[in-house]
Amino acid sequence: MTITPPELSVFESLESEVRSYCRGWPAVFDRAQGSRIHDEDGHTYLDFFSGAGALNYGHNNPVLKRALLDYLERDGITHGLDMSTTAKRAFLTTFQDVILRPRDLDYKVMFPGPTGTNAVEAALKLARKAKGREAIVSFTNAFHGMSLGSLAVTGNAFKRAGAGIPLVHGTPMPFDHYLDGRVPDFLWFERLLEDQGSGLNQPAAVIVETIQGEGGINVARAEWLRGLADLCKRRDMLLIVDDIQMGCGRTGPFFSFEEAGIVPDIVTLSKSISGYGLPMSLTLFKPELDLWEPGEHNGTFRGNNPAFVTATAALDTYWADGQMEKQTLARGEQIEAALRDIAREHQRSGAEFRGRGLVWGLEFTDKQRAAKVCARAFELGMLLETSGPESEVVKLLPALTISPDEVDEGLRTLARAVRETA
């Protein structure tokens, strides 16, 4: 495919320098369907990025699209603040019936605003209120959002510096594998907690991702997560699982923590919860934590009803039985096998891979390599992004609805891009 220079001058002259993804993908995108996205010059790309995990069911999923169009056409409520609406009730009921009850999860549902960082801010507020303490423990290479509360528990130094104030009240602990197995799990963390002279402010809560997507596809073992949940219980800290990127089936089960068998006190969901890329987020918590006063946290777009409609359709369509989970794991095995081949072929480049379900990372000794692979993949008609503090990991994040053939196509393109950047 030949890429003719796209017309980007409007963006360059009118939009802020803060824009980033568009720099790696110099195209003007126009339409998309499933795992294919088309630019205005007629080029088509296979999408292995899926809106950073916001498009688990593919672009403009036809089932969701039908529900959305019907709703809009009949003048359903679009913007509802936190008014009661039929669309919200349908979502709440479906979420309860399809997701929570079958998993035996007893959570109250909060609509904290339309985006992930709103959900994290609400989770942190609630934890602090419940425990009467300010401190939060987060993990190395965590990513939780860009507003000041979420940013304070995010690891990336570059993004932290953007705050313009010292970010405090958070302390990082080592994520699983961070010290390469040279230190027993939670040795340091527990010692700090049990020692009245340690200097650690007693935390209200711990916030964790089960797989760190932005942080470099770092996968926590189930036993590590169980150890953490146990530590939280023993040391009177709330456990918050930020499932914004890894939830909604990305790792196989609906919630990424199901595999570990833990039950967090608070869970955040966003990205793919609407299923259609529409802004929506949820903060879930155990009923005894529902200490909010009416209106203590609010927000203009917390009642994005079109998103409730597509969310309801997505849950009904994909989660009423266990098919989606099985399919995701199957596609995951397909990817794993291919990555194993690539790693074997490029073992002199130190190629390593890791992941679960439909989230995978590929890393090389040369930290610049990942960016080169993604750039080459783009030229070859595929959207792939990097992650990690130094953008050193190639991140694979295809739609859960991708077909086996599309997976194969993507993996072949990836293999070629790796080969051609050696």
Place this chain on the structure above:
Amino acid sequence: MTITPPELSVFESLESEVRSYCRGWPAVFDRAQGSRIHDEDGHTYLDFFSGAGALNYGHNNPVLKRALLDYLERDGITHGLDMSTTAKRAFLTTFQDVILRPRDLDYKVMFPGPTGTNAVEAALKLARKAKGREAIVSFTNAFHGMSLGSLAVTGNAFKRAGAGIPLVHGTPMPFDHYLDGRVPDFLWFERLLEDQGSGLNQPAAVIVETIQGEGGINVARAEWLRGLADLCKRRDMLLIVDDIQMGCGRTGPFFSFEEAGIVPDIVTLSKSISGYGLPMSLTLFKPELDLWEPGEHNGTFRGNNPAFVTATAALDTYWADGQMEKQTLARGEQIEAALRDIAREHQRSGAEFRGRGLVWGLEFTDKQRAAKVCARAFELGMLLETSGPESEVVKLLPALTISPDEVDEGLRTLARAVRETA
């Protein structure tokens, strides 16, 4: 109209106690069109609330709806992060041509995330980065959002307490009229700034609303705003106008600060910018402030393309000429005349009113009265909300597209509700 008890049990059992608007309006809303909103039991309400200012063009505005449906039907990009898309380009171009250029405003446009608090967080970050200082001055009764950065410059003690940490780096100054004209404008503020011993940390920026919507419909005079802009210039502070609720034509002109003839360094827009109640926000700033590094601030839903589509349609439809502004001011006069009558009739209750364009407040000596008026209005088939730190102000916020007859109807209902709560 008789209200039969609506079916609210799902909300009560599944949703968090944090919900608030739904408590004052015990109905389950289903459909809406223009200034009318319908519940599932067949009742219709005249909307003088407009999604807290997020629905300036009414519910499901047909022009915008057509554009949105067309876009969704043709599988336009829904979720785009900050990728370049045809929908974003159309919006940027239209915003430049219809809004910025005719007003001689030279602003770079940033998409900081889908909701107002994202826009404020980005504005504060940028101001701090540009000036290398942490402190921000805000005003009494300001409302800027619920995430920690925005909440620190918000006045409401109840919402501030929700933070669970001490909110610092912000200092409140008296908004216009706050001290009832007993103190010269900015006497205190300027004295603090000029005195090297005052103890005020030198501010990076001042953030202000031209009319405080949540704070009680407090209207700043044009000369006060000019005085503030002048003070900022003389004392090397950036001026941020938070135009999230008052922008997009609410006060008449597109930007609420146009009347004062000031040019803020940074402007935030959200609520009605998409025109259809879809989550979208903008942070605008002078080109010399575009100091962002690529990706220094990001967010999953900053590229909500369906919102770009309706935003573009709204600008094209309503702002290509000066009709909307004229119409808003005309409707405003209609409201002002009616409020004058109400105030005269209820002067023994201390009734007072204030406002501009299509944002008005009505206050009584008895601070409980406003809530009673709104409750009675609801029974009479009208959505009206209170504002102010003690919910002591009846807030009128009809759609800009409301008809003169609907305005009359609403004002008659309001007058009746006032009378019946005496």
Place this chain on the structure above:
Amino acid sequence: MTITPPELSVFESLESEVRSYCRGWPAVFDRAQGSRIHDEDGHTYLDFFSGAGALNYGHNNPVLKRALLDYLERDGITHGLDMSTTAKRAFLTTFQDVILRPRDLDYKVMFPGPTGTNAVEAALKLARKAKGREAIVSFTNAFHGMSLGSLAVTGNAFKRAGAGIPLVHGTPMPFDHYLDGRVPDFLWFERLLEDQGSGLNQPAAVIVETIQGEGGINVARAEWLRGLADLCKRRDMLLIVDDIQMGCGRTGPFFSFEEAGIVPDIVTLSKSISGYGLPMSLTLFKPELDLWEPGEHNGTFRGNNPAFVTATAALDTYWADGQMEKQTLARGEQIEAALRDIAREHQRSGAEFRGRGLVWGLEFTDKQRAAKVCARAFELGMLLETSGPESEVVKLLPALTISPDEVDEGLRTLARAVRETA
């Protein structure tokens, strides 16, 4: 008197650049007695500075000296942490009998460490603990100390910048006269407190000096202090009077707040409490505020027993009757009369004066003038210092034990220095 260049090279090469007083007084001091201080080159200076108020009874006061020598000679406990000692008991008993009981003040006594900032840190800690709130209100041009807690409530921007971190949890309010009488007392402060939307974090306490010594000899009126005490009571804030510089008789009565008839909740004393220039400080508080746990605040030198000995001797000698207060007020009138003459003579230079007891300030339109006056006074054999945020005020702080003749001599020298710097 001709000043030959003193030998200062040791200080210049070995001591930090942070040193300051020594720069204005280029001499190496060796001995002192009463109000006279002698340098090693044989020059004698009349001291109108008194160790910034730490030497209210003059240098090496003979009565205190005798008590100190006796104590040291008999090997009395020198360093006692917070052990019970006979010297501490004598001090406590005398302080109770001579100072507290006659004034009907019921205060518990805390020895928070040897210096003023220790006393302020302890006061702020206790206030925060008692009220469960972080915020403290201080005043423009306040000075409370250099450690981080005290510095956060100190006004001087230059000293604040030395913190190296943003100083938060404090908010400045206008000191008496700050807005030149154009604003009713406490209008702004009370409005912030009563308004639930003001954005002021509810303060645990207010900390105030009755006369701001470092801030420019700003004298609060008695009615202003009473208004403040009343506001604190009505609004549930503790009132802390920092009497470190103005206590111990500087303004006439032992406590500077006696004249106003107020009873602070917490009082800090230091500087002249030992009477001999030895490091010692006290934090006093109402018994119901004695919420400390044993050892919750500690410090190595909080039991400086030689200081207890001289402190006891000073109280016994000077405060057993009302003579000291009368004498101070008489000397104060002597100074006031002379300053009136100087101000009249130099009214074209905008000379103004203010003060009470034995603390006075003299200010000119030209802000550089004060430093010139002090420099010229030094050449003429007199120690005088400036104060104020721009060192714009000549500060007169003679020993309370100064003789009328010495006062006259000093005032004549001052008058000459003013004249010769015109």
Place this chain on the structure above:
Amino acid sequence: MTITPPELSVFESLESEVRSYCRGWPAVFDRAQGSRIHDEDGHTYLDFFSGAGALNYGHNNPVLKRALLDYLERDGITHGLDMSTTAKRAFLTTFQDVILRPRDLDYKVMFPGPTGTNAVEAALKLARKAKGREAIVSFTNAFHGMSLGSLAVTGNAFKRAGAGIPLVHGTPMPFDHYLDGRVPDFLWFERLLEDQGSGLNQPAAVIVETIQGEGGINVARAEWLRGLADLCKRRDMLLIVDDIQMGCGRTGPFFSFEEAGIVPDIVTLSKSISGYGLPMSLTLFKPELDLWEPGEHNGTFRGNNPAFVTATAALDTYWADGQMEKQTLARGEQIEAALRDIAREHQRSGAEFRGRGLVWGLEFTDKQRAAKVCARAFELGMLLETSGPESEVVKLLPALTISPDEVDEGLRTLARAVRETA
């Protein structure tokens, strides 16, 4: 020895509940000489506490006493702020000649105020100013003082809680031996520093005690200190050694860090620097760090001239040759041998000991045991204190000038107290 109930009622009724040491030693002390302290009821105690390390040369050391009496008798300057005085010059010269030059240490000397926490506050301010960063790394079980800056880097949770505000800008790292050798030195710390995604705010400085006195007599190995110094150099952090308790010869050499062969960027000294228990402290730093502006940090009692006099005498008398260091190490061996015997005798109680020079700790499995041992020792006529976060360690801190016979006596009493509390 029989203890008759001492007269403590004055302290109980007049002094704050914050007092602590006096509770463990219910006596009223009156006189002291060398290692003996006498109460008013005629009892004598052998002092193995030495003012928490502030009396390294014993109580009322006769050489220092003579110098002090002479100075006071001749009316030498007592209180000097930061004026140049002959007493200060003598100290500076002697400190340079006797301490710094022979050790090849090139430090500027700052007098930051009279107590240890002043020295730490100044050190932290300077480090933050020099590096332009807020964050400081401290260690588990560190103790640096009670004012807010120092308290934020102190480990003890009980004392931290006294702050009344969240203590931020500090992060604890594991002190040597903290994780029982299960983790390579600095593995975690260095990983945090090298990883741009770790979430650790880049520190301006690291503050460390070579032996943690209050923290439980935790002894850092020389190689650990060298590793830390090396890490600081490689990662652009300043190294601050807080030598307030361990300096002035406590561990043998004048500075406790000499054994490790490191040269800190900043050093704090206090406690025994005056040698006579008089309040005095120093902050030392490399000349290139002398970035202070004149007066940027100040304090009323930073020129405690009587303390300069005794400090000078102490340096001249004890540090002009290497005798003091040798003697301290010899007495240390005497203690170590005795502790070995005690540990062997009580190995079933888990008795363990550690220390260096003349600072030793003795710990038992039963954490209450230490307090019992100290209480019994008091009954037997000996002052001994506990340390550690749970007061679980018996701390031996005799004067450096103690005689071998007194050491023996103390050790016999200790052995008996241990035996009698079994």
